[in-house]
Amino acid sequence: MKKVSITLLFTTIALIGFSQVISKSDMITLDHKALVITKQKIEQKDKEMMLAYEHLIEVCNKNLNFGPFSVMDKKDFPPSGNKHDYMSIGPYWWPNPDSKTGLPYIRKDGQVNPEVRNYPDKENMPRVCEKVYEFSLAYYLSGNEKYAQKAKELVRTWFLDAATKMNPNVNYGQAIKGVVEGRAEGLIDTRHFIFLLDGVQLLNNSKTWTVKDNNELKSWFKAYYDWLDNSKIGIDEKEAGNNHGIWYDAQALAITNFLGDDATSKKIINRALGRLKDQMDAKGAFPLELARTNSLHYSVFIMNAFECIAQLSDNINVDFRSAKLSNGKSFKDAYDFLLPYLLEEKVWTGPTLTHFNVGDAYPLLLSASKHLQCVSCVPYMNKKSPDYPKMIIQLL
Numbered sequence: 001m002k003k004v005s006i007t008l009l010f011t012t013i014a015l016i017g018f019s020q021v022i023s024k025s026d027m028i029t030l031d032h033k034a035l036v037i038t039k040q041k042i043e044q045k046d047k048e049m050m051l052a053y054e055h056l057i058e059v060c061n062k063n064l065n066f067g068p069f070s071v072m073d074k075k076d077f078p079p080s081g082n083k084h085d086y087m088s089i090g091p092y093w094w095p096n097p098d099s100k101t102g103l104p105y106i107r108k109d110g111q112v113n114p115e116v117r118n119y120p121d122k123e124n125m126p127r128v129c130e131k132v133y134e135f136s137l138a139y140y141l142s143g144n145e146k147y148a149q150k151a152k153e154l155v156r157t158w159f160l161d162a163a164t165k166m167n168p169n170v171n172y173g174q175a176i177k178g179v180v181e182g183r184a185e186g187l188i189d190t191r192h193f194i195f196l197l198d199g200v201q202l203l204n205n206s207k208t209w210t211v212k213d214n215n216e217l218k219s220w221f222k223a224y225y226d227w228l229d230n231s232k233i234g235i236d237e238k239e240a241g242n243n244h245g246i247w248y249d250a251q252a253l254a255i256t257n258f259l260g261d262d263a264t265s266k267k268i269i270n271r272a273l274g275r276l277k278d279q280m281d282a283k284g285a286f287p288l289e290l291a292r293t294n295s296l297h298y299s300v301f302i303m304n305a306f307e308c309i310a311q312l313s314d315n316i317n318v319d320f321r322s323a324k325l326s327n328g329k330s331f332k333d334a335y336d337f338l339l340p341y342l343l344e345e346k347v348w349t350g351p352t353l354t355h356f357n358v359g360d361a362y363p364l365l366l367s368a369s370k371h372l373q374c375v376s377c378v379p380y381m382n383k384k385s386p387d388y389p390k391m392i393i394q395l396l
Contacts, residue, residue, distance in 0.1 A: 035140065038141065039140070039141055042141055042142075053141060056134070056137065056138055056141070057138060057142065059134065060134055060135055060138040060147055060150075063131060063134070063135075063150075064146070064150055066127075066131050066150075066154075067124075067127075067128065067131070067153075067154055067157070068128070068153050068154050068157035068158070068164075069120075069124040069125075069127065069128055069154075069157070069158065070124075070157050070158055070164035070165070070166070071083060071084055071085070071086055071087075071121050071158070071164070071165075071166045071167075072084070072163070072164050073120055073121075073124060074087065074119055074120055074121055075118070076118065076119065078171075078172040078181075079172060079175075079181045079182075080171070080172070082167070084165065084166060084167045085166075085167050085169065085171060085172055086121050086125070086166055086167070086169070086170050086172065086173060086189075086190075087119050087121055087172040087173070087175065087182075088116065088119050088121055088122035088172075088173050088174055088175070088186060088189055089113075089115065089116055089118075089119055089174060089175050089176070089177065090105075090107075090113075090174040090175065090176050090183065090185065091112045091113060091116050091174070092107055092108055092109055092110065092111060092112065092113070093105040093106065093107055093108075093113060093176045093177070093179075094106055094107075094108050094111070094113050095177075096178075101178075102177075102178075103177060103178030104176070104177070104178030104179045105176050105177045105178055105179060109292065109293045109353075110292070110293040110294050110353040110354065111353075122189050125158070125166075125189065125190070125192060126192040128154050128157075128158050128196070129192040129193065129195055129196035129199075130192075130195070131150075131151075131154055132151045132154050132155055132196050132199045132200065133195050133196065133198060133199035134199075135147040135148070135150045135151040135154070135199070136148070136151045136199035136200060136201075136202040136203050137199065137202060139151065139202065139203060139206060140202040140203075145206060145207060145208050148203050148206035148207075148208040148209050149208045151199065151200075151203060151209070152203070152206075152208050152209050152213060155196075155200065155213070155217060156213070159217060159220050160213075160216050160217065160220065165220075168220055168221075168223040168224035168227055169224070169227045169231065170182070170186050170187055170189065170190055170227075170233065171231075171233060172186070173185070173186015173187060173189050173190070173233075174186035174188070174189065182233060183233070183236075184233050184234070184236035184237035184240065184244070185237070185240075185244060186233070187228070187233070187234065187237045187244070187247070187248055187251070188244055188247055190251060191247045191250065191251050191305075193221075193251060193254065193255070194250060194251060194254040194308060194312075197221075197254050197255070197257075197258045198254075200214075200217065200258075201258070218258065218259055221255050221258060221259065222259060224255070225252065225255045225256070225259070228248075228251070228252060228255075229252070234248075241278070241279065241288060242279070242286075242288040242289065242302070243286075243288075243289060243298060243301050243302035243305055245275055246272060246275050246276075246279075246302060246305040246306055246309065247305045249268050249271055249272045249275065249305075249309060250272075250305050250308035250309050250312065252268050253265055253268045253269065253272075253308075253309060253312045253313075254308075254312055256268060257312055257315050257316070262316045265312075265313075265315075265316050266316065266318065269309065269313050269318050269320060272306070272309045272320070273320070273323055273325060276306060276325060276329075276331060276334075277325040277326060277327060277329065279302075280329060280333065280334055282329075283337050284329075284333035284334045284335075284336050284337030284338070285299065285334075285337050285338075286298075286299055286302050286334070289301070289302050290350050291351075292351065293351050293352075293353040294351070294352060294353050294354055294356070295348075295350030295351045295352065296341065296348045296350060296352060296356045297354075297356055297357075297360065299338060299350075300338070300342075300356075300360050300361050300364065301360070303334060303335075303338060303364055304360075304363060304364065306320075306331060306334065307363065307364060307367055310331060310367075321371055332372065335364070335368055335372055338364070339364075339365075339368055339374065339377075342358070342361045342364065342365060342380075343365075343376055343377070343380050344380075358384055359385075362381060365377040365378075365380065365381055366378075366381075
């Protein structure tokens with residue numbers, strides 16, 4: 001591997017007991033060579049490195065009985081009548097108070113309908129992806145096959161075993177009752193596949209995770225990518241003009257990286273650069289996200305998607321961050337706009353329906369510290385949560 005793009009999502013929470021909930025979309029990159037050094041330091045019982053490592057092992061040991069979960073766990077059937085098909089309902093859609101049946105549902109932006117929990121696919125799938133990463137990282141750093149065995153169990157149950165596997169489509173994602181059986185917006189759910197694939201790459205030297213397992217997972221994701229690239233739902237999401245479009249690209253790029261299709265990966269990266277040019281204004285902001293009821297959250301959310309693209313681009317030696325757009329702008333301009341607000345040097349005045357969770361922005365701050373020489377980013381995180389940055393930086 002040239003590089004491994006690693007997602008430190010709920011894992012980071014588990015490592016440090018961080019009380020805030022960090023968005024499952026947040027990603028930071030680990031260089032594979034840096035991981036080798038990290039492993040060597042653990043073997044040498046480096047004091048600071050051991051602290052983060054021991055937390056990881058403790059968490060994984062506590063979760064060895066986690067799951068496994070599958071799409072078969074939902075009580076209700078999707079419209080296809082086949083529980084192997086993934087299903088979720090749109091989070092911001094509610095029963096219509098002016099209708100006796102509640103249909104068709106109506107939109108309340110930023111307000112999540114608790115009915116979404118009736119379809120646990122959307123909840124279980126990110127948890128599976130999260131735990132696959134945790135156990136894969138624990139295996140890589142410790143060499144203990146029990147963690148690889150657990151990661152394999154979770155992957156095979158969700159994706160590969162005939163009795164429980166998910167069909168490689170999202171035809172019924174973010175359905176709206178009384179309106180549509182499935183929407184392009186449902187593909188935002190499966191962005192979590194990005195970090196599952198990050199974790200799986202750490203299992204390559206495991207005796208438990210065999211070549212057969214890896215090839216079967218590649219076959220699943222090839223079929224899923226074919227659906228993603230050619231279905232009406234996939235095409236509609238690919239053409240989305242806001243954060244959905246770039247999350248589509250991030251997901252697609254993670255898959256083509258995993259499949260070793262560099263030619264397609266480069267096409268996706270170029271498409272993402274086109275989105276950056278079209279969606280970012282002269283100030284470095286994203287107007288479509290500024291218009292949302294939680295404008296800071298969505299500004300961070302789209303930046304996390306672009307950051308995923310930048311990280312995954314490194315795998316094929318493409319420098320997304322420094323690429324100059326035809327209008328002279330670059331990804332750095334988006335950071336220049338957003339960082340003062342994330343560091344509380346400026347007060348955000350855009351629409352804010354709910355409190356912004358600063359933890360969502362930590363991967364951006366870490367990236368800015370590493371790639372943009374932001375000298376105040378790590379001190380700010382230290383101030384907000386003293387243990388968090390120290391632990392994560394050790395794992396970098």
